[in-house]
Amino acid sequence: MSGDDRPTMPPVRLPSEAELARDALAAPLFARAVSLARWADEKPVPVGAGGELLADGLAEAATRLGLIADPEGTAATAEAWNLAVDTGLLEVDEDEDAEPTLESDEAVGTASGGGELARLTGSVAPAEVLELWQGGMETVLADAATPSLEDLLGDLEGVVGDDGEIDPDAVDLDALEWDPEEETDFLDSALGNLYLFTLQDPAVASGAMVPLPVLAASMIVPDDMDEPTDEVLEEVSVAMMRLDEQFRILEPTGMLAYRPVDEALTQEADDALPDDEPAPDEEEDVSRYGMVRLTPLGLHGMRQRMLDAGIDAPLVGDLAEEDATTLLGALVSYPETGAREEVEGWFAARDSADRAARDLLAAARGRDDEAPGRRLVCQQALSLAGDAAEPALRDVLDDAELGGLARVWLVEHGAEDVPPPDERMVFWLAVDTLAAQLATAGEPDELRELIRGLVDQHAGFFDKAWKVDHPAAADVLEAMGRLHPDRGTAKEARKAAFKARSAHPG
Structure with a gap:
């Protein structure tokens, strides 16, 4: 992809790398992963065949993190441990003498501090911290875009064994309606739109959160649809719930500030009669439907992903030394x-x-x-x-x-x-201004008002405008013909455009 062909994002203002690195080290999931890696570096920890913590080790790790009394503490501890393994904060050594086993709680090796932990322990540059955090974020993004077997299977009858675990041999993976690429694109689209919201909406840029229905609608509702249909609204609702699950997973990385969907809403929807669907009251707390924003660390992470994908994602200040x-x-x-x-x-x-x-x-x-x-x-x-x-x-x-x-x-x-x-300069500037507006902003309602004002202000506007030696004169007059609300005036504009094109061909 050539430089001229690369998609371009608006510029983003970011804190210094040192500030971002501090945010990365303080992100809950990353901080827990580092803590567990240091724990294992003190004394190697027994692990299972996949490098996972065993039951006793998991309890001890949760205690170290202060999560043992938290109902979700065990799961959060396992996630932090897995991240430490995936990012190289932990290194797993398999015991060559261990016998292969199907038991889930039998040690087959140990885990200790890895090379990445050694880097963090020394004098590490902020860029290195951010690189390590970015790798971990990519791992969590992949996990967030991968639904659980329970979500995919729905009805678990016939695939769950006597031990309560899913029997892999009973699952027909080829028959599952799951497109990994589609799932990844869905999450990427949501995060990309959230990036744009942050850069284009001053309120969001100042720290306001984006309602989850607004974000979901930005992905689903076509731009030219004035009133969403029931089918489209249903798609938005489904997208909201998918995003709710994914953002819950992503929040501990530090890339998002997220207020989840109120679980009571799901119950309210389940209890509603078919013709009595719950809807927000005129002043109902919109936060019940989920609120989200990218943190500065999240903006940095998303920008890096875009750069890696060949998208031009500039920083404010990049142009200071340019001509x-x-x-x-x-x-x-x-x-x-x-x-x-x-x-x-x-x-x-x-x-x-x-x-x-x-x-x-x-x-x-x-x-x-x-x-x-x-x-x-x-x-x-x-x-x-x-x-x-x-x-x-x-x-x-x-x-x-x-x-x-x-x-x-x-x-x-x-x-x-x-x-x-002089008159020539007046009309040349009018055409040039309209040409710039059309090129940069398209045809918004504000441009209609500008066109109406110009025509009303200058008698015989079109008789003079078509004679202007401006390369965009014909295109501008054609646009005026499309946008002016008065049919007669619009017709005059189209005639003037024809004259301009004839007078200045090419």
């Missing part, structure tokens, strides 16, 4: 908050605000398809340059491509003696 052309090209796809932070860092890395402003204006020129977007973000970037940018903007007042935006900037900043634009 103006690279900056503007990237900012076109950035959300407002991320763009502002990036521009502030870019200006801060330069000695001369005047020189920086001139570089931005030079980079904004062009007649290529991306040029209108560059000019739009250039104008937005220059709003952060302060008064030092004024000389550079006055120098381009007569420039055919930049004179319009320069006048807008100068007027907005209270500059005096700003010459009014």
Whole structure:
């Protein structure tokens, strides 16, 4: 995949590697795994054929972790032990003299501290801690995306032996309706959407949690569906419950802050009559349906996964040392908050605000398809340059491509003696602005209002706009024909688009 073809995510702001490493070491599952590895390093611990703790060892390990009285303590201890084995914090040595056995509580080897524990015990760099945590997170992600046999089988009759355990020989694995790739894609999609929520919603970026129904709906409900059907709502409900199970597994890794679905809701749903399904009251506590957000550590982990998958997932500040052309090209796809932070860092890395402003204006020129977007973000970037940018903007007042935006900037900043634009520049700037909006934002309702305002403000708008020597004039006029609510005006726009294409072919 070439660099130009890589999908691009909005930029993310992350704490320092040292802060993230501290978060990783404090994550419950990881901290427990390290504690158990240190325990085993003091004296090798007997283990079973799969490296699992035996009954006595499991109880002793749970006691060491302070979980012995917790109803879920045994399971949490086993999960931490397994993570320590999977990540190399523990090393399992099989006893060559041990006889093969089917007994689940008979030792066939010992476990002691592994190479990764030795790294943590020494002077370890934050990046090494994060690498180790990332490997553990990947293991837990794989576990979360793998349903239990009970979930897959449903009815366990005929597959459970006298000892209460599932008999593997009685299970037809080929007949199970389970697609591992689909399960993985489902969880990846949820976490990817949660990453986007965090970067694009200021409230979530500030620490607010995303309701689980909202996250599930973002995965299931089509963008063009005004009112979800009953079938779609049922899919959302099923997705919520799948995510609830998976997020419960992921939370101890430290990547998520999660408030699970209230288990009483399931009982309420079971008790409801067919035509009396429970629904949230107008002010019902939405947290009962589950709330989730990615932690800074989770954002780091997701970003690393995206980078490994060939997705461009930039950090805020990555562009500080880049040239103006690279900056503007990237900012076109950035959300407002991320763009502002990036521009502030870019200006801060330069000695001369005047020189920086001139570089931005030079980079904004062009007649290529991306040029209108560059000019739009250039104008937005220059709003952060302060008064030092004024000389550079006055120098381009007569420039055919930049004179319009320069006048807008100068007027907005209270500059005096700003010459009014001629009619050609007015309409060129209008077409350029609409072209930038169409390229960066699509066709939202706000653009409809902008189009209506332009047409109402300028008499004979279309008669003048089609004559503008702008490479996007025909495309802009066609879009105005699609978006203007008045049929007659929309027809005028389409006629003007035809004239523009005829006057400026190619």
